[in-house]
Amino acid sequence: GAGVSQSPSNKVTEKGKDVELRCDPISGHTALYWYRQSLGQGLEFLIYFQGNSAPDKSGLPSDRFSAERTGGSVSTLTIQRTQQEDSAVYLCASGVFGKLFFGSGTQLSVL
Amino acid sequence: DAKTTQPNSMESNEEEPVHLPCNHSTISGTDYIHWYRQLPSQGPEYVIHGLTSNVNNRMASLAIAEDRKSSTLILHRATLRDAAVYYCILRDVGGATNKLIFGTGTLLAVQP
Numbered sequence: 001g002a003g004v005s006q007s008p009s010n011k012v013t014e015k016g017k018d019v020e021l022r023c024d025p026i027s028g029h030t031a032l033y034w035y036r037q038s039l040g041q042g043l044e045f046l047i048y049f050q051g052n053s054a055p056d057k058s059g060l061p062s063d064r065f066s067a068e069r070t071g072g073s074v075s076t077l078t079i080q081r082t083q084q085e086d087s088a089v090y091l092c093a094s095g096v097f098g099k100l101f102f103g104s105g106t107q108l109s110v111l
Numbered sequence: 112d113a114k115t116t117q118p119n120s121m122e123s124n125e126e127e128p129v130h131l132p133c134n135h136s137t138i139s140g141t142d143y144i145h146w147y148r149q150l151p152s153q154g155p156e157y158v159i160h161g162l163t164s165n166v167n168n169r170m171a172s173l174a175i176a177e178d179r180k181s182s183t184l185i186l187h188r189a190t191l192r193d194a195a196v197y198y199c200i201l202r203d204v205g206g207a208t209n210k211l212i213f214g215t216g217t218l219l220a221v222q223p
Contacts, residue, residue, distance in 0.1 A: 004154075031209060033210065033211075035213070042198075042213050042214060042215045042216065043155065043198075043213035045210050045211070045212060045213075048209065048210045050209075056210055059210075091154050091155075093154070093155075095209075098143060098145065098160065098202055098204070098209060099157050099160070100147075100155075100157060100211065101157065102154030102155050102156070103154055104153065104154055105154055
């Protein structure tokens, strides 16, 4: 595909369940980022990957959040024991030379 | 991280130029100035970036002050499609990470 692809586009889950969000970056982009955006708010940085390693995890809000990237490509963001405050749009971006391309996001709703 | 300051909101009329200001008085020598915009219900979209010299592309122009403590994004002829939140961001190429920290941005309304 030509752009960053995220799946699912929408996810409704019950409090306490685990969820996995997937990001397929643009082919060849070594940098990959996860952000989240709560309703009416700005973007909150979560984690940055360079290749398969994550030199900056400083934005992960708690140890319930984890992310991995394999093969320098696909990344998954996992949220364990979801809470209602985790409800937000989770955005993935890949980039090169500082120019980021964002996906359309996953809208996560925790009931 | 060096921070940016932008007005919360601005209004423009269609077909007129728009100048979106950004202050970054603590900018360092290795900080690039990036602009992104976010249309309703979409992820952010890259607009333009620069270091010291003014930059032009098909979307906009970026005017950078000589002391680099401020910059202005210029949309030459606003259209209704330009209504969005515009983010001015500094990226430190000399740091250990290349993360972009998004502030609250400027909400641009374009009137027909």
